[in-house]
Amino acid sequence: MRIAELSAQSGTSIPTIKYYLREGLLPPGAATGRNQADYGEEHVRRLRLVRALIDVGGVPVATVREVLAAVDEPDLPSHKLLGVAHCLVPASTRRDPDDPAWRAARAEVDAIVAERGWWVHEEAPARDAAADAIAALRALGQDDLLANLPVWTDAAERVAAAEVTTVIARGGPADMVEAVVTGTVLGEAVLNALRRLAQEATSARLLGATPD
Amino acid sequence: MRIAELSAQSGTSIPTIKYYLREGLLPPGAATGRNQADYGEEHVRRLRLVRALIDVGGVPVATVREVLAAVDEPDLPSHKLLGVAHCLVPASTRRDPDDPAWRAARAEVDAIVAERGWWVHEEAPARDAAADAIAALRALGQDDLLANLPVWTDAAERVAAAEVTTVIARGGPADMVEAVVTGTVLGEAVLNALRRLAQEATSARLLGATPD
DNA sequence: TCTCCTAGATAGTTTTACTATCCGTTAGCG
């Protein structure tokens, strides 16, 4: 198919598709002439993935490129599957690893990981991301919210167990890595939205709200 | 204190503080002259909250302003506490409420809410956000990941119960609404990071990864 | 008095994610 049909099928404007081609988010179509190229079903599929990551997941274009490069890696060993998701943890600007308060938060994260018997790289970006949030809560004097850390950890453990099982149930490595990416990003979006809904429901129940 | 000390105590540059003042994220200091103002401890505290929401939570400046306006509302009824968090659900651009696939996803969300006996506003933005993510997963043909919906819902329910209990345990309404904001945004950051860690740990366990 | 700081206003910068225009080429229709 030509670019007009790719645009029609995906609901993405032609200039945007050209932009994604330039940025390497979409592989070029098969050239059939000096100024003609042929796009296939895999382009429609890839374009849908890109739009989902950007629109629903809020992933920056540059990060999508990194992730897709990993997805396209032909022989990705299965124990490195999750490594792809590391690209998706935004590395915070202005984090000060020398700040004692931050180091304490990071130690708290490491303690949780050790206590649960989790096997996680020492340099996993998610450790730092968790420390950032915990340090922020402490700095704001919201220690009582941190009392929920075990509940959050339990929830994370259960959810992760189900998700990883789903990924492994996939056949080939290509399907698995795609499940990792979509599961990480879109699963997070679903979970966060459900958490908001459950919060509203719980507060309505406990505070006895009435529909106005 | 004057602006230089506010800047020093918060680690935020003076131009940025002025920007936040202009944008209404920070209340003006008490004027002591035509070009002098006095800032207090509450300004330091507010500035820390703003930075946490922006840096750790990734909340846009405009949204922070909305949320803080609600936080400063003097007599917020307790059943409207959670309404403040609604500002924090980003309203997706390019969502098509007439798309049958999206309507199906939205119906799925409504079914979950009904089945759990949750009491949630019909127009809650989180319903639409959940539908967005579910519709995206379906469009990508990742139906097996959606088999985890009950697990996600369970996790959301448990986490929300703990969090709302913490909020209610706070004394005054001002403390409660601050717990809602920080708990929603920073709690989400903690939970997402822990989920990533648990995913890596689970995959290492199930796939038998070894540290290289 | 002299210098530095301050509040407030205005303008400039950087990054991100597109969007528009132009150019030579080519497909497809009559």
Next chain:
DNA sequence: CGCTAACGGATAGTAAAACTATCTAGGAGA
């Protein structure tokens, strides 16, 4: 065969967000 509309590729322009810099006066403290 000729014509028009679409194409691929390149380049330039735009819009929003989040700062950042400069300017103008007017105090504060030594």
